[in-house]
Amino acid sequence: MALSKLVSYDGMTDLSIESYAYAYPDADNSHDAAWHRNWVGFHAPEHRITFDDIMLDSLLVAHYIPVFESFVAGDVQQVEFEPTEPYIRLTMTRRDGDGDEVDVRGHLEHPLGDEAEELDFEFGTSVANVEHFLKGLRDIAAEFPIRERESDL
Secondary structure, X not given: OEEEEEXXXXXXXXXXXXXXXXXXXXXXXXXXXXXXXXXEEEEEOOEEEEEEEEEEEHHHHHHHHHHHHHHHHOOOOEEEEOOOOOOEEEEEEEOOOOOOEEEEEEEEEEEEOOEEEEXXXXXXXXXXXXXXXXXXXXXXXXXXXXXXXXXXX
16 A cells, blocks of 8 residues: 555644556556556544545656655755645645744645535644655655656657
8 A cells, every 4th residue: 555644743633645556557658657546535623535536646756755855854944745636735834944843734625526625724743744744655656656658768
């Protein structure tokens, strides 16, 4: 299971993204072949949202790994994570330059029948929890690497 999960300090809020299959296993080009099927879950005391959709791709995951590595290392004080539709945006900001506290602000658009429901949320977490999220991205990249297709050659 290739799962990236970000958890709040108190464990009461989390966002999980699991890649479990290539969306287009027979695609004839690298761009289409890169898309993943994803299970997404957002859990908070007042919300329990889960859905299954095509959201991440191998190229995007490869892009975000060094971005999060820079954040965890303290080289940058803020990072934004914005996969494609259904839309999720996470903005993680260190509360202080050298500390462990991270503020997370997020926006989630998720399918609800024929409509999309939108939710803004915030929670506090730690650099260690962001590092765990990064480990999940690395696991996704390892399980679903960028695939070269014959039409790309």
